[in-house]
Amino acid sequence: MIEDYESFREDLRLSTENIIREVYHENRDRISIKTETTVVRNLTRIIESTLRLANSKGFHAMTLRDLCADSGLSMGGLYSYIRNKDDLIHLIQSHGFIITRKTLSHYIAEAKTVQERLYAAIKAHLYLSELMRAWFYFSYMEVKSLPAPDKRDAIAIELEIEDIFLSVIKDGISNGTYRLQNARLVASMIKALLQDWYLKRRKYRDQAISVEMYANFISEVIERYLTPPPPNGIHLTK
Amino acid sequence: MIEDYESFREDLRLSTENIIREVYHENRDRISIKTETTVVRNLTRIIESTLRLANSKGFHAMTLRDLCADSGLSMGGLYSYIRNKDDLIHLIQSHGFIITRKTLSHYIAEAKTVQERLYAAIKAHLYLSELMRAWFYFSYMEVKSLPAPDKRDAIAIELEIEDIFLSVIKDGISNGTYRLQNARLVASMIKALLQDWYLKRRKYRDQAISVEMYANFISEVIERYLTPPPPNGIHLTK
């Protein structure tokens, strides 16, 4: 069962170092340094700096000199963690993929009713993107410039996420919880609304909307749209 | 009153050349060529090629040599229309701003009831972004890398658009058409859904959703969310 945002945050915080370690092992062939603790420390810096710089000026506009200045490594030092600039992308992508897959599947599975599952999926995605906003933003903005294999992966994971929503909605329709509707279109809509949260974070901050409020808002919009009209013949839209 | 998509398209087609002409006059100081017909012809090519290339690989990753190859101009030729690469952005931005302002205000003003106005605004925005998808996509993706003044303009026009929706919703709430809700949040949502149409165009094409279908879908979602419950005490959500 998915808890409140604060416990979610705490859970995730504990696992981040493990994830960097996994990133290291997955990219061993590209990294010439052998001491694990050193690698983890520097990879963390590199990933953080890359996300910060790429998200503010664009990945291609960020120079490796910028990155060195921001992360505290030298050019030579940096190049013992990557073979070329594109490897940075790969590093970032593996990092996010690992976390996203683990987290979403973990939190969504357990809920019982269709409504609960939908709400859980929305919350898990929002909470995750709130904590990993930089990664989600990067992935969205840079897909088009990713090297082909990374691009395929990025598109695949997008689809996985959309399918989570799609299957919940379909279940709801077939068991009568929801009225008959174009399920895929509704799933698309949910995804667009979830994406807006991390793409336009400032907009919501300015309005003082918290992540919990936004989760409730989306859920209510969807429930109102999908809930069948009451049986006595009263219809909502004229 | 806003008509169907086809007539909308026809209306707009007629005015595009005039708009390029306006772009020329607005950027006279940066363009060293004097023959209007020549300028209009070449500006058209330049704008089209820039949008195509920048949208596929990112503005910063697009080289001016790419642009010359695609547009058919030489480097020297190109440089009689711009002073530097950033001027390209400015060209593109003025082009879109002029069209967007003109079109939206033109189509939205006339509708009478709140529902009609909301529907008209949604349709006008969708139809416009369908016809000028490349521009909308570019503006969204490149805001962060725009030179400061262009960035301000881009943010300002975003706000103008959001305010159009905001004011319609507020009107609806105050005259009782809609139930009391956080109007700004609803306006944000509408905007996110409109943006998804041009940001993820392929997704909708794959689902065979036409622009008219999408307009109706969004409108229905919003109306269902904002319409007050019937007076006899039956509530929609449990």
Place this chain on the structure above:
DNA sequence: GTCTATATAGGGATAGAC
């Protein structure tokens, strides 16, 4: 493991011929 110094190419920008 990390740094400084350097090689090399690619891209923005311009001069000047036609």
Place this chain on the structure above:
DNA sequence: GTCTATCCCTATATAGAC
């Protein structure tokens, strides 16, 4: 008004010292 040839800087990438 448009082209070709060229300048020059910047950014990626590497060699080799410590």
